[in-house]
Amino acid sequence: MNYWRVPLDAEVIPLTRGQVHVVEDRCKGCGYCIAYCPKKVLAPSEHYNKKGYHPPLVAKPADCVNCHYCESICPEFAIFSVEIPCSPDADRKDAA
Amino acid sequence: MPPVVLTGEHYMTGDEAIAEGAIAAGCRFFGGYPITPATEVAERMAHRLPGVGGVFIQMEDEIAAMASIIGASCAGVKAMTSTSGPGFSLMMENLGLAAITETPCVVVNVQRAGPSTGLPTQGAQGDMMQARWGSHGDYSLIALAPSTAQEAFHETIRAFNLAEKYRVPVLVMTDEVVGHMSERVVIPEASKLNVIERVKARGRKDRYRPFEPGENGVPPMAAAGEGYCVHVTGLTHDERGYPVMTAECQESMQTRLFAKIERNLDDIALTRGFFLDDAEIVLVSYGVSVRTCRAAMEEARALGYKVGLLQLLTVWPFPEEAVRALAGRVKAFITVEINLGQISLEVERLAAGLAPCFLAGHCGGTLISPDAVVEAVKRALKPGGKQ
Amino acid sequence: MAQTAKKQDQTTGGFEHHPLDDLLRTDRIPHIWCPGCGIGPTFSATLRGILASGVDLGSTVMVSGIGCSGRAAGYVKLDSYHTTHGRAIPFATGMKLANPKLNVVVFSGDGDLFAIGGNHFIHAARRNMDLTVICVNNLNYGMTGGQAAATTPHMAKTTTTPKGNPERPFNLPLLAFAAGATFVARWTVLHGRDLMESVQAAMTRRGFSFIEVLAPCPINYGRRNKELPLVTLRNYQVNTIIKNEASPAELAASGSGPIVLGRFVDENRESFLSQYDKTYRPQLAPAGKE
Incomplete structure (x- = not known):
């Protein structure tokens, strides 16, 4: 993780991991989630949903830190993330 | 705690009787705005409602008053507002909301002469067509018209009952004279009053x-x-x-x-007949003009004219059958109302050419004199009498 | 085609239950709002705030007026009332007074609440009526195709100000404060968490709470003012500053300086109902409250 200013407890506090879910047919393709994902997890997809929009593609699923920002900015209730429980070892590796 | 129903004999104005009728009917929310000659309804409610567990609020205008009673009714409480012409005009949009959302509520219009500010302290019956058609679009509602303070009490209860039963806005179309006139009002015991509640949602x-x-x-x-x-x-x-x-x-x-x-x-269209059995001329009237008609009827009968009276306690929906049934057998209808011809148009429609129709009316500010009605009777009976 | 299907499966994991679906009438989604419309994120933060506040959802009501934002009442899975233009606040007032147990949220737009409904807004604030009012401010009348509103910035282009708006807009937090609102906050759609927290705070306090939310209207406002939706959001990001308890007089949302966001007012004053009960219905007033 690239920090602008590294928190003092960055070594100790494990980063959360999330899994992004897209309800594709609700998406209207505004691109807000793609533009504002702090970890650049999302990218525009090539395919269309049933309304003819390009829903976001979860391009780097492993990078999601479950911050819910995509969920917050999405005007369509079309994207959300859920926390992935992971082993403490994996957390420490991520945080490093 | 003060009594909910003021059982006993009272000397009170029509406006006060409306407030008492509302409270007896279970009204527990009043959103109002001051306007002559309806202010006394609001004042009485402000005084009485908190004592019986209700809320009175003076809103910022009549638009807000009307919106507030619809909101209160949607929260399950019987609600009313009162106003006069200018305020009634402002309530029209939300009256349509009450109609389309089927929200029971009661709106009192103590009519004064218009248009616009008109004659604020003087009576008229010029809002009768507005009562029926004032909000935009097609809709149906109920309007009642008491002619005495006693009727104001009972018709307000009936207004609430109809509103609750049919989930519809109900108008009490009274006027400045009935509103401001003090007379005897007998309020029965609570147990003698028929009070209807809306059918509530039940089940899953x-x-x-x-x-x-x-x-x-x-x-x-x-x-x-x-x-x-x-x-x-x-x-x-x-x-x-x-x-x-x-x-x-x-x-x-x-x-x-x-x-x-x-x-x-x-169930809704209530009328009362006076001397209709032998009547050749039928006066059709409502509200304060009924009082004029009763005096005129006596005067005319003393002169040998067979005059009867059809009092419309419900004005909207128009009691069509009552007029239609008379149309075939009377010599003429005379609609007596303080306007330049509103309900008279309905009478004409239902007489359907079977009986000539006349109007005894004027543009408001004072009552119609019984003499004017007697003159109308004479005119109606004259061969080739001008309609 | 098979690839697409696989992709869909991957992204949703076959799991399409959005965390807010329980509060949505999902049979009415997708909603009518345009792509990139700021009402969606505002609505979503509002729902999250309501959930976070822990209020009883069965006695929580949403009342809306008319316009794009007014449609929110039709999507929320609560008792919800979509009223007439500008009249959500007096409707909500009647509802709250008739049943004080209800938590009443008014969710509507700037045109509805501040032009046609402006009078109701200031009086409800003056009375400290126990309501939470959330205003989606997208600077114009979106539903009717982008006309000037009481919030349209000076010289901005709309269909009714084709050469620029000659009028000055309201400073909404100042207006709310001056009228007597006891809780006033402003956020943008980018500030979803702050907004959610303000809604949460508003839901759990008594009195008149007002939250303004700056929200993009890309189709009707942005398009005419050469502002792509991501540019509007960028503006919310770089041209705003959070100053809690800032003086409402300094909060004009347009002009040269940055737009000030934050929680500006949060004071205790007796609500209308508690004053009314004390004065008129002592038999009902619970002892020692407020």
């Missing part, structure tokens, strides 16, 4: 459809906070309450909204 909450008609075409009503998760909109809606922007949905919704009133005319 997930299956409830807020606009699915029940008995009489009237949907049982769920109030906010009762767990039915209703959606109520002023848009054309289906039985779920969801907006549907189609001509078909508009038709099915409107057909039912009209039918629930039209199919129950026997």
Whole structure:
């Protein structure tokens, strides 16, 4: 993780991991989630949903830190993330 | 705690009798705005409501007053507002909201002469067509017209009962004279009053459809906070309450909204007849003008004219049958009302050419004199009398 | 085609239950709002705030007026009332007074609440009526195609100000404060968490709470003012500053300086109902409250 200013407890506090879910047919393709994902997890997809929009593609699923920002900015209730429980070892590796 | 029903004999104004009728009928919310000659209704409610557990609020205008009573009624409480011409005009948009959302409520219009500010302290009956057609679009509602303070008491209770029973806004169309006149009002014991409550939603909450008609075409009503998760909109809606922007949905919704009133005319359209059995000339009147007619009728009968009176206690929906039934056998109808011809148009429509129709009216500011009505009787009986 | 299907499966994991679906009438989603409309994120933060506040959802009501934002009442799975243009606040007032147990949220737009409904807004604030009012401010009348509103910035282009708006807009937090609102906050759609927290705070306090939310209207406002939706959001990001308890007089949302966001007012004053009960219905007033 690239920090602008590294928190003092960055070594100790494990980063959360999330899994992004897209309800594709609700998406209207505004691109807000793609533009504002702090970890650049999302990218525009090539395919269309049933309304003819390009829903976001979860391009780097492993990078999601479950911050819910995509969920917050999405005007369509079309994207959300859920926390992935992971082993403490994996957390420490991520945080490093 | 002060009594809810002021059982006993009183000397009170029509406006006060309306307030007492409302409280006796179970009204517990009043949103109002001062206006002559209806202010006394609000003042009485401000004084009386908190004592019986209700709320009075003086809103910022009549638009807000009307909106507030619809909100209160949707929260499950019987609600009323009162006003006069200018305020009545401001209430029109939300009156349509009450009609389309089928929200029971009572609006009192103590009429004064208009248009615009007109004669604020002097009576008229010039808002009768506005009462029927004032809000935009097609809709149906109920309007009652008391002619005495005593009737004001009872008709206000009836207004609440009809509003609750049919989920419809009900207007009490009185006037400055009845509103401001003090006279004897006898209030019966609470147990002698017939008070009707709306049919409430029952049964499984997930299956409830807020606009699915029940008995009489009237949907049982769920109030906010009762767990039915209703959606109520002023848009054309289906039985779920969801907006549907189609001509078909508009038709099915409107057909039912009209039918629930039209199919129950026997229950709603109340009239009272005086000397109709042998009448050759029938006076048709409502509100304060009924008093004029009763004096004129006596005067005319003393002169040998066979005059009867049809008093419209319900003005809208128009008691069509009552007029139609007389049309074939009377020599003429004379509509007596303080305007330049409003309800007279309805009488003419229903007389359907079977009897000539006359108007004894003027443009407001004073009562119609009994003499003017007697003159109208003479004119009507003259061969080739001018209509 | 098979690839697409596989992709869909991957992204949703076959799991399409959005965390807010329980509060949505999902049979009415997708909603009518345009792509990139700021009402959606505002609505979503509002629902999250309501959930976070822990209020009883069965006695929580949403009342809306008319316009794009007014449609919110039709999507929320609560008792919800979509009223007439500008009249959501007096409707909500009647509802709250008739049943004080209800938590009443008014969710509507700037045109509805501040032009046609402006009078009701200031009087409800003056009375400290126990309501939470959330205003989606998208600077114009979106539903009717982008006309000037009481919030349209000076010289901005709309269909009714084709050469620029000659009028000055309201400073909404100042207006709310001056009228007597006891809780006033302003956020943008980018500030979803702050907004959610303000809604949460508003839901759990008594009195008149007002939250303004700056929200993009890409189709009707942005398009005419050469502002792509991501540019509007960028503006919310770089041209705003959070100053809690800032003086409402310094909060004009347009002009040269940055737009000030934050929680500006949060004071205790007796609500209308508690004053009314004390004065008129002592038999009902619970002892020692407020």
